[in-house]
Amino acid sequence: MTGTSITAPADPLISGDDQHLRILTTTDLAGIDISLSDVVATVEGAYRTLHAGRSDNPRKLTVKPPDGHSVSYAMLGRDGSRDVVAIKTSYKHGLDKGRADQHYYTALTLYDDVTGLPVAMMDCARIGSLRTPAVSALLARACAAPGARSALVIGTGTQGRLALPFLLTTLPELDRLMLSGTHPEGIAAVRERLHAHFPDRDVEIVTDLRAAAADADVVVATAGAHTPAAVEADWLRPGALSVLVGHGLAPSTLHRADRVIATSEAQMHITGTDMADADGQLPAVDAEFPSVLAGASAGRRSAQERIFAYNSGLVVTDIALGHRFAQLALAQGLGTEVPLWQ
Template identity: 45%
Template sequence: MTTAMHILTRTDLADVELTPAEAIALVEEGYRAFAHGVSACPVKLMMPVPAAERDAVAYSMLGYDGWLDQVGFKTSYRQGSESAEKYYTTISLYDDTTGRPFALMDCQRIGATRTPATTAIIAKLCARPGATSALMIGTGIQGRNTLPYLLTALPGLERLRLFGTHPDGIAESLRVMRRWFPDREIELVGDVPAAVAESDIVVVASGRAAHPRVRTDGLPPGGLLISVASKGIESGALGQADYVIATSSGQLGVTGARLAGHGGFAGVDAELPEVVAGRIPGRRADTERVFVFSSGMIITDIPVAHALATRAVAAGRGQRVELWT
């Protein structure tokens, strides 16, 4: 048998169907497998590119999904922080049952799926009981699916609001909501601090923030603040919270150190996989202000990538390339 890998481009994956409910279930299973000790996920490796005249950073992640028997390698490179024009990310999958490669894929669609799925899981487990309002700040690739995913996980949400500065991102966010929930409306807001103060759930995924940086103590009592690798969060936000959760405390130390502020930070109260597994609560009291640091973990990329690749290959998409001949 020859050893070949399926090469799947962004176009190959663009219209492969995966509903919000399916994506949330896949990501939740990824966290649960890790919590049960059958998966492995070393801390993300980050390297600023040492060129004084450029703003660039490279990431790498390695992981194993023990329920799917898939090993994944993910790489990301970004030059510049102002736009996604020079941002390239890939994931490769290897089948640990057969010992053979499976797929090499553009990872934009995977990130745009697993990130809002993680946000939805956090909201389901960490929002105060009876939460009715959600605010999304940011309209980049990883934020445009967030509000319909939140509504899928928490159908009791009544008020959905959005702050963004890029017309294309705003239009795409509204289009995605219409696709999954055609009868629901999104309210656009301009005053971020005022909207934060009125929202049970606040998700911040803005880059170079064109808004006042969000403070945890600006939430209403019982509010939930979710940072998705955002520069739009105030330094020291961790210390302002009553309860702190991270998808990975190790990755918080790598990519979220500034959130501790000048006074330092004692540590997280819980990691999300343990909350998903039901071992640690998502909050201790209805009135607590909860801060969650959401950093991508490849154990959530792998199940989403595997599902998309399996469906794409079954539909005859992509190329089969024998790299090792």
């Protein structure tokens, strides 16, 4: 499906000095106002620069103990349009417990590759909470069937709460919005975020997941690992696009898809092992998303294809959006200078 690209605002280079590091906390970043279209444009620009060969996005490093109670990632990258180098770290503890008992920490450190000076270190939680649904929305714009009008979001956690506003940003013609969730506070948060960005729109809470999936042109699965939700391939209508962010899709949606798109095939083989078949195998990816966005590969070849899209975060998108937030934060005088190297 085609849509209008949004042009990202130009980012002037920003950097500090060789003795101090500016720290941007959760509170600092929470106070920054940024539009959904700005986020989408920034993320799209990062993908296009990567496809053009001007950015570097090496495979992420992963550490996970044998019992699976935690997982850690380290991601290094370079944004060629901003001349920024960065490293992102992510650590989640309590994967064997409920959401309330889990701990999650993620940080992004940016360096100006022109001056060689540090830009900022920041909490990366808000960056990820915006970047990921923006990618899903771009996938929907590029891969949904022509005339798509209905969307189903599975899950009401961090990634589920902005999924619908971002989908409406890239596919404003959607007229039926459905949500499958079990946590009342999460459902309320989804409604609040939707009304904040689109006051005249509401979401339909569904309890029959199979029926809802059959009615959806776009399915975005964002649920946590303990969800009982698992949409099967034969529940999906012809032409449906299913986007996997977290959980909520059964492996059949991948293995029986007519076309498979991934933000990164290498990343899918690291973080998508729960979608493997009985032999532990994942199917080949037909196209990577940066190539689709750039027009070098087809997102969809026919209106009837059932397409599976794997949304795994690429650090170049974190770098681009993190740099955008750092630019806005510095303009507002936010953050704390720490004499780290004195």
